[in-house]
Amino acid sequence: VAYRSMPCPVRVRGPERLGRDGACVQYAEEVMRHDEPGSKVAELTTCQAAASGPGNCKTAMCNVWIGGKDYCSQCAETAELLIDGTCVTSTTELAKKCTTNSQGACTQCGDGYFLHKGGCYQFGGEVGKLICTDPSTPSNTITAGACTACASGYFKNPAAAANKPPCIACNDETGDGTNKGKAGCATCEAPSSSGAATCRTCLDGYYNSGSESSVTCAECNAACATCSGDGANKCTSCKEADKYLKTDSSAGTSQCVNEAACKQGGTHFPTTTTDGRKICTLCSDAANGGVADCQECTPKTAASLAETPSVTCSACTQNKKPNADGTKCVECTTEGCANCDTANVCTKCDDSKIVKTADGATSCIDESACNNGFFVKESGGSKTCEACDSTCKTCSGAAAQCTSCNPDKPYLKKTENSQTGTCVDAAGCTNGSKYYADDADPKTCKTCAEGTFEGCETCEKSTDGAVACKTCGPQKKIRPDKKGCIDACPPDVSTEKGGVCECVEGYAPTADGSSCASSSANRSALSTGAIAGISVAVITVVGGLVGSDRDAGTHIPSIADREPQ
Template identity: 35%
Template sequence: VCGEARDGACVRHAEEVTGQGKSLKAIDRQTSGTCPEATSGASQTGQCKNGKCDVWIGGGDFCSQCSKNEDYLINGKCTADNTESACEGSASNGMCTSCKSGYFLHRGGCYQIGTEPGNLVCKDTAASSTQGTCDACRPGYFRNPVTVLDKTKQSCIACNDTTGADNNVGIASCTECTAPATSGSSSSSQKATCTACADGYFIGGDGSACTACSDSTNGVTDCTACVPREDNSAKAKCTACSGSKKPSLDGKSCYDCTIGNCASCNSGGACQKCTNSLYLKTETDGATSCVSKCPDGYFGHTATDDGLKTCQSCSGTNDNLDPTGAGVAGCAACTYDSAKVTCTKCETGKYLKTTSDSTSCVEASGCGSGFFPKADDKAGNRCVPCGEAGSGGITNCAECSLFPYKQNLSYSHRLLCAADWASTTVNEQSEQSQCC
């Protein structure tokens, strides 16, 4: 976020960006840029003119004009000694008007190539072939497109320097940009094209402006971070709000939200999207929460279009999901493979029937030919294939049925393979069957 706006809005942020191609806060990187400033109206050797400590580079403040007209402004500091004759000719009004080879002109001073703070503005490691200029500017600056760039011209202009040089200007709150295609003139200045804005701003439309995320016309009230909207790039889509507020899923509003780990809320305070890899779980009464794993009765679903992670019911219709994820009626636990729901346990009283391409929850009578119902209060009831010997079936049996029998004055059931029905008596059937 911009610390201060001087000589082009948010100059500090843009100049900090140039340090290593990323944002460098003052506390992260300290240059030697302390700027002693004279009191208003006073002039003293070694002191910057009042109000002119307005050049911010790498987290340090530097001078753009000395308080004493005869001082030389070298590497952002005022001195009576023209070090290495960096400032060519006589100092004028506390500023340099041109620089010797190995230095370049920037904001009224001569900065040395290859050392701080000059190397935070200019990429060059050796003197340019054109005396007193910089050939390549750091990110956060653009090279002055003036027709003739020489030692009397400012080589690099900060992307957010709205004053600029030679009628070529930056854009308020811009941190990265490209230079104007042609140089400006006294009758028509030329703007850089912004490619990245400071925190709390977004590039609206064609890159000609950085708009505040909370802008009253094109922003969102209470918004602190945003991106352009997909349907209208001139307007903000909010991604973060102030305080405890959270943006709506469409990014058009900020709402009060007290749900832990929630990233987006609606006007009623219900969560619409969770942070990171958490899943949004919605109860039957509408209450919402963010969970790391969906509980029994639900499966985790990730939407194709926006990556929204939700817990979906194993037994619900789950309409309008992409990828699809229709549940299984009567299912109490399931798995999901981004193509279909596979039930692993049914609700009490139902039996899980598994075929080669689907699962279903049925009554005991619905197990059908080729299966027999087996009750299991712990693992869940299921329809067992007749030939599944390890689960009480009969080896190589394709069709079977349960027959009641009486033993010790009580009734039970035995499993009989259909192939043996016609050739056996009831007593024989009892002997040839398996107790289930």
């Protein structure tokens, strides 16, 4: 299996493993699968592997990973020398720098160079300085293997020699055979004399299963790229690109889940942080696109993900409710309220109840309870209970569409072809003389035609409550009783004066008011009792007169005297 090394500060993606060369080691095939163009994969052309051929690395031996690039550990042609990780043709000068084992690798280096994984690397060279930080000298006078400071992720080998690597990776369990690193170790301290290094921190993909003073690195669960402990619920980042890290702080767990599992239950949503991490975070995580104090939410569509927040909140923590568009949680103690746009101002109720607004306060009520000065208002498919206009006692459909009135303006003046209208006083009722104030309960403004008969356009009400017609429509006359209009005044018994039919002398309006009848005819209609009463009164008066005349010596003829003989 091919593996490669690199300085530990460079984060390794893919499953790390213990290697024999370099600080951060992982399977080559895993790097190929997980890395992206432009990163490590794009730079793998540093090392060309083949079974033979000049300049080629031996098959499967491009396994030294330094500074983000692949380097060779054994040449395909045994006569070539491995200098700075590359196979080159041997020359007299180069042969001084690399003592070969005739198998395409170096076993010892000359001055100005040091041994590392089968090759000799120049002190201060472009590749060498990534392992040993010592600078180069003009004539390569640094003693072979005499490195004074190793790069991060390596420790200084106590056994410095031309045939020993001066720097050993903290995770290199092989080392020089005597001095070695530990599995999964990222940073370490060199052994005092010989043996294994003392590990201080672990590589990505490992966690400390020991103590702070005695670090032991154990491999993370296969689902984790990094972790804080053993098991699939201790991940701190995910290995697979389509997984999201879901953390439960109360339980102290974090695991890698797919998008569907993240959304399940509605308490979390999947997102990508500003530094590129995929997380499954709580709906209340405002820093990453959630809504503060939100308990349940739904991710917005892809088209609106750029908006802030990136979720629509549907439920908030205690005593708070989401606003109408689900972008924030608002203080809301109204019983039965589903949404509040501002503190304690309900905009939508639960179930079938509707919002009632009274004196600036909101409540949730049944639609049937919206009465006594309130009306049900419908708008955009929703209903609310709104207060009637101050002039209305009750209303319907709109605030100013009154159905009954208050005492200060007691008359309901209905809109044409409607059962609702406006509330006015008596003067407002008779404005234009087309209406009159009807005091019958409930008090209303009636048209002249309603109070009299059809055809009367204007009218007036007398102090006794009687309504008289004042004008009629075209070609019409006011009938004799002033209660309506007729086509023409009744001939012989009436005359027209200014469009009004008036009965001639001795005549009076008939019972239906449309004509005139003789006053005597009206008298003939008196009851028998009334006539008898009149007769008695006449006799009494006449008798009194007879007595007076007798005393005066005057004779007054009796009724019998006037009877025909």
